[in-house]
Amino acid sequence: MTITQLQYVLAVAEYQNFTLAAEKSFVTQPTLSMQVQKLEDELDILIFDRSKKPIAVTEVGKKIVSQAKNIVNEANRIKDIVDQEKGFIGGEFTLGIIPTIMPTLLPMFLNTFIKKYPKVNLVIKEQNTDDLIRNLQDGHIDAGIAVTPLEIEYIKERPLYYEPFVGYVPKNHRLSSFKKITSTDLDINDVLLLQDGHCFRDGVINLCKASESLYDETFQLQSGSFETLVNLANEGMGMTLLPFLNTLNLDDKRKENLRYFENPSPAREVSLIYHKSELKIQITDAIKDVISGIVRGAIAFQDVKIISPLNKK
The missing domain is CATH 3.40.190.10 (Periplasmic binding protein-like II)
Incomplete structure (x- = not known):
């Protein structure tokens, strides 16, 4: 059993298609299929029911997929720990921003952040809050900017501004x-x-x-x-x-x-949200510092009252 095999299993579980999973994993479809098959043979079970269209995860497969997410996340933490120890702030970081915030906030901080942290490859995606929450859980984005409070167990919220x-x-x-x-x-x-x-x-x-x-x-x-x-x-x-x-x-x-x-x-309270595993926290901290410093200077109001929306989308 390897981390790569578990990553391929997660890709197939998400896309429910071996060809698309291989494309998203940047490998050929035969390579991905072979590695998933080898894992199933090793465990002597079927993770996927290939007779169904789209491909379905078996009952035991659902348990394996859940555990695989934990294992892959923990494996990613090893490199994250090394980066933090070295004080390295770089690499790819995917940030989701909700539509009612992105057009005004992004132009305010992006250029400053890129100049201050040139080794970070910042990928920006506009997504509604439901998608942010789901993608944070699945590990498809590293952090999001949304209206809070959300009060979700596995998500941490750090207010940026009101x-x-x-x-x-x-x-x-x-x-x-x-x-x-x-x-x-x-x-x-x-x-x-x-x-x-x-x-x-x-x-x-x-x-x-x-x-x-x-x-x-x-x-x-x-x-x-x-x-x-x-x-x-x-x-x-x-x-x-x-x-x-x-x-x-x-x-x-x-x-x-x-x-x-x-x-x-x-x-409204606008916060930086991220998974409680705190992967790439050094980049998350850097984004928070840059945004907070810029936006708080632009908002000159005092004594604001927080109005919390019922549904954050």
């Missing part, structure tokens, strides 16, 4: 004459929201519920981007709420429509 909500209130809206707003001023029935599945949408709904506004289930005007929400608001379709960092690049005319909250301002 990002305030800002109202975008176009002219002729009932709140346009307000210099500042509070959560009690909001009515969910005229707040434009991101489409179902976005954590920011859930946070806004929670914020409005907290102010005892009624949520009209027939309200269906939703979008997948903040830019679209702003454009719809400008067309008289209502108001919207933006994360603070999304307001920084608005033109001067649009900035006139921004309405900040009275302190304490509602905000």
